[in-house]
Amino acid sequence: MATPHHRVVIVGTGFSGLGMAIRLAQRGDHDYVVLEKADEVGGTWRDNRYPGCACDVPSRLYSFSFAQFPRWSRDFATADEIWSYLRLVADRYAVRDRIEFGADLRAAEFDETTGRWTLTAGDGRQWTCDALVLGAGALHEPRLPDIEGLESFAGELAHTARWPEGTELAGRRVGVVGTGASAVQVVPKVAPVATHTTVFQRTAAWTMTKHDQEWSPTRQRLFARWPALQRLVRWRTYWSLEARAPLFVRLPGLARFVERIALRELAAAVPDPETRAALTPDYRIGCKRILLSNDYWPAFARPDVSLVTDPIVRVEPDAVVTADGTRHEVDVLVLGTGFDLNGSTDRIDIRGLGGRTLADAWSGGMHTNLGITVAGFPELYLLLGPNTGLGHNSVVTMIEFATDYVLKAIDRGAAGPHVTTRRAQDAFTREMVRRSRHTIWATGCRSWYLDEFGNNTALWPGSTLGYWLRTRRLDDSQFETVSPGRHSPAKESVDAQGI
Structure with missing residues (x-):
């Protein structure tokens, strides 16, 4: 049986993969397939099922610009809602029949002779x-x-990114590692139902008020009837978030004013001075992601919630042991x-x-160029690659x-495979290092x-x-044509020591 060939293969069905598939379909290009290792679309919003999971970017902006959704239940959507939205989008734009579910990609090799991947x-299936x-x-x-002994824990062990279905927290002693x-x-959802919640903190987190409101039926009807109104609100939200960029990248000194607001919120939420100091x-x-929550800090005012700042030295079958020798007995470890x-x-x-x-x-x-292409890897494209994350917007x-x-780039590659030049990638790498120094x-x-x-490769x-x-446009000088047999795996010009 011949190996199926497609002009484009996309890996993943989160926002990146679905967005790419839809944009190809919208312009009439149906010679593509999407490989998805799971049995449903959704990416991180399919996989993250822990209690309280939600987005910290407003729903009206954390969605495709071409697929507005007028019926969000609130300003900050829950994981379930976002997952439902992605399934709805996949159906609306009829890309499901282009998805190969259960296709866990494990190897991708570029053939210089054929110019194909x-x-x-x-499971052994192949595509080119x-x-x-x-x-x-x-x-x-x-x-x-x-952590030493983590595998020996005899209770329920749950990572927030792989939450086991049926995990029972009510009436149990729960330990949460991380803040x-x-x-x-998670903590505000666990605390009211657990007999005791112990939070093991390595580093305190900056938290600010989450201005989250429910969407009334009237608002939902207005947005459904007049999409232009929702688009106007979307643009207003975009620019209000975009206005925060200088705090992160140009004027970090402005952060002091924001800190004062956060510290006032902390003082109001946690009356105990010792706990407040630890938080x-x-x-x-x-410097780390600013977290949005209205109930995280107040959870530490509860008598059945403990904050532990001593480092964890090991995990035993029924307890977490910290550097001061204390055994913190837990039934569930999150x-x-x-x-x-x-x-x-x-x-x-x-x-x-x-x-x-x-x-x-x-x-x-x-190292990449624009977080999208990699020198030495022709016609390989990354979505949400290095240095394309954000700390201030969607x-x-x-x-x-x-x-x-x-x-x-794919259109240009129709004439033959191209690859980003080492020079372009090195220049972008140096630029990211230089621009990150004063952020x-x-x-x-x-x-x-x-x-x-110590280099910023995320944002x-x-x-x-x-x-x-x-x-918005390709710079042809940043690419070169791939000729069979003329390339070798040259050493990276810019490395961590050479930056």
């Missing part, structure tokens, strides 16, 4: 394509903490320890020119800008925004408008 799934678009995203593979975006949502971050607000940013690509053996792997190319840091806007760029993310805290070399150090200007 050969893709292999975990002219262009490969990775839309799996970074917030996908859970990061497990390196990031997931934990901030007060020792770094500039914005890991709110985030994601492995390399997880989505590390699990796929991606080989470009000369057989060089992407893992090898990124051994000195995740990443869906970045996905849409990058998608339009990829469409132009709020470089003020001294430890965060997942920075890689092992775009600028405005979304600036990214749109950079991606």
